[in-house]
Amino acid sequence: MPDEEPTSIWMLPERQERSGPGRRPGYSREQVTRTAVQIADAEGVEAATMRRIACELGTGAMSLYRYVPKRDDLFDLMIDMVMGEIELPDGTSGDWRADLSLVAHQIRAAGLRHSWLIALLTSRPTLGPQLLRVHEFALSALDRRGLDIDDITGFVGMLSDYVHGAIRREIGWLEEARRTGLDPERWKRDYIGPYVRQVVESGAHPLFNRSLLESRTAHLPPAERFQYGLDRVLNGIGAHITSDISR
Amino acid sequence: MPDEEPTSIWMLPERQERSGPGRRPGYSREQVTRTAVQIADAEGVEAATMRRIACELGTGAMSLYRYVPKRDDLFDLMIDMVMGEIELPDGTSGDWRADLSLVAHQIRAAGLRHSWLIALLTSRPTLGPQLLRVHEFALSALDRRGLDIDDITGFVGMLSDYVHGAIRREIGWLEEARRTGLDPERWKRDYIGPYVRQVVESGAHPLFNRSLLESRTAHLPPAERFQYGLDRVLNGIGAHITSDISR
């Protein structure tokens, strides 16, 4: 029956190990996904091709299609595997600020460990079980605080937007240098450097210049810069919480 | 001299129209970019291949490389052309809230007109002249309000993150349906629908369920929903402005 009707990867169960006579599957969906994640970590997501993953597993490219319907579905699986690395307590603590900070820092850590994560996560809507788990934790951190569900959803979205944007700003240029093949040093000096210098020296963008030259947080450790922006987002949320002694 | 050393597209001038004897260029960088934008608008950015663009212009694929070094550079040019559509007054009005709202709504409009814009814009750091113009306007809207440059940059980044995220949420599912080739109706009913229903019925994510089922803004016109979140972001900024009667 080759006419698999197209359905979400999360609805499509993996081939059972013992469904009847025939060869036993030599690999698993989870194993394929883990290999793809490892390759993407080491060489970028564009290196995680079907052939390369299969080669790493010691098999042929087409074998992977026994475990994953399409390459895009594999991306969803990779995202969800990495979201599974995010460790959260069983329930919220009651301190919404601490809970949301925890989620934010955990996602940042995952995004730094896997530099392809944010690009994939924001390139397409995906709703894997692990992502849902993290999302639900963030939502419940703001529950029972006098906010209606639309505000809760909106604030979590706002936080999410900030985290994704901040991580992108943190690794964006580095990733771009790697993607073009140049080493970051040379890329910065010979490729983007001259242009930025020209823009600065033109004097046409005074505030942009100040944000480059006069910034103090720009030379802060990235983690502190992240926290700096995160605090502003959390303050924005706190301003809408009536009993806002942050707990 | 074919050893063009790699440099930013913004530093690489277009071939002069009259540099010496030889044929006159039949096209222009701007013309190639506009064609690419039109194709991407109509059929998605993945349809704007070098061959397709050239075909549309009535020429061969390789001819385009006389105007654009690489395909990625063409993406930067497309982004900047669309950012050029954003109309802003010559200077800020003095009402920072109105100015930032204007930028946000203009970017949203551009993102809806060109459904590929946000995906490209957030997939790689780019700094074209038109993007710089818009960025500078947003920065200067918050200038002279008692904020230091780090706060100004941070708030504009926060706003930018929200706008990108909100647009993605607005067109994300629609785009995904188009990308997979199914019509949105069928995609929603047969593809993602059953999974979401299963998630909801499992009852494992009560707040996620409420955000789907009890939301009032979810059934609001998209423009109002955008404004709803935008107001929250602007409130967050306003809370940090000392003389905050919004002007």
Added chain:
DNA sequence: CTCTGTTTGCGTACATCGTACCTGAATGGC
């Protein structure tokens, strides 16, 4: 054990992509 039906492993093949290279035509200066 032998046979048979089922399921997986995987090689082959195809369409499509970006783009390196090369040939030939067009064109302005002498």
Added chain:
DNA sequence: GCCATTCAGGTACGATGTACGCAAACAGAG
């Protein structure tokens, strides 16, 4: 009119996702 120069565009290469089909492996029936 000749020539150096420059662009148009065909051909070609390597890489991609993946449709297709065949051979191998294995469980159960006889």
